Amino acid sequence: MHSAGRRRRTAFFTASNQRVEMKIAIVGCGYVADFYMTTLANHPELELGGVYDRDAGRLAAFSRHYGAKAFGSLAALLADREVGLVLNLTNPHSHFAVTKAALEAGKHVYSEKPLAMAYEDAESLVALAEAKGLSLSGAPASSLGEAGAAVKAAVAAGKVGRVRLVYAELEDGPVFLEPLHKWRSVSGAPWPARDEFKVGCILEHAGYYLTWMCAMFGPVERMTTFASRRYDDKLTGQPPPEIAADFSTACLEFASGVVARITCGLVAPQDRSLHIVGDEGVLTVMDAWASRGAIYLRSPTGEDPGLAGRLLHRLQRHLPGRSFLGRRLPVAKFKGKLPAYPSCMDFARGPASQAAAIAQGETPQLSARFVLHITEIALAMQGALGGAVVTLRSRF
């Protein structure tokens, strides 16, 4: 039994000595909700006011596991005047309706990705939040992690010189060949395989590096993208029309002049690396899903400038695989709790950073317009069967 639901309300103080405290409520008590509960312990300034799920069995199991108050309906949760921020952790097809209802009830909202399944819907949520003076933010928050911050600082400090090209890999491997039916979250939620394959791995995953790149290089102006469904059968019994594309790639032209290629899929072997190539060096992040993951800096030709690195580079001609090793850059320490591999991210950091911004009357780092931009790119990539050239509508 975890005690998150019964924690005493605590507070922290910002640099300007301001008390920050926010009562949150969770809608959607499925697989990812456990990742938020695990990492809520890292943010005592957030107090859980209660949870709701339309699946009564799931609601009962989750609220029992964490000792959290179970609301009987979404309306009841939204009517609780103490709840300031709603975490929308429902399935993507429910995101729009739940976020809209929460905003209409006067609540700030943090949404899991994507903001909505259609760009116009996502855009209307941003307009609604702005009209009501409410804060809207959303996942993924991995760019706020220690590795994300270290990469951003290294690029800003000119460690790779002028950035010419970025390669972002979000290959999750053929997970549908694994015993998915056995996967369970801490509180017993099954991994929602059918929904994941219907929504598509690109909408599920592209945001991880899109957020890192947009945080560093600003908005994307234009993109050329292509998607395909390489496996019609995901062994879930779903008919092919219900299965989304499982491979997509996009070349992104940032307004700042940087060009990037992002690839996302469930076909090629697992690879969640990021390579930032500049005039003076190459920076490599090994795993987008590791808050404190390793970061390496190499020479512009991709070699570790040290003796060991040069030897390794030579040896690689005769060895299988590639090495991205170089000079290891420091990543800040983090002693908090993280979910088990592979999802080693501080999920609750997103709403925590939003709550701090609300308390200070500021726009969160993952602002509504930023999240809308990420949603627009991910939707375009997921829907690009046959290929498309897209001029982005959103800006932040």
Ligand SMILES: NC(=O)c1ccc[n+]([C@@H]2O[C@H](COP(=O)([O-])OP(=O)(O)OC[C@H]3O[C@@H](n4cnc5c(N)ncnc54)[C@H](O)[C@@H]3O)[C@@H](O)[C@H]2O)c1
């Ligand atoms: N599964 C993961 O590993 C993972 C990781 C990161 C992010 N996410 C994201 O988290 C979100 C949820 O995914 P999940 O894996 O937890 O799915 P899930 O199916 O396990 O859980 C979603 C829960 O939301 C509930 N729900 C759906 N619509 C609702 C509504 N209108 N009102 C109340 N409850 C509703 C469902 O009953 C379900 O219990 C998705 O946006 C997904 O992209 C998932």
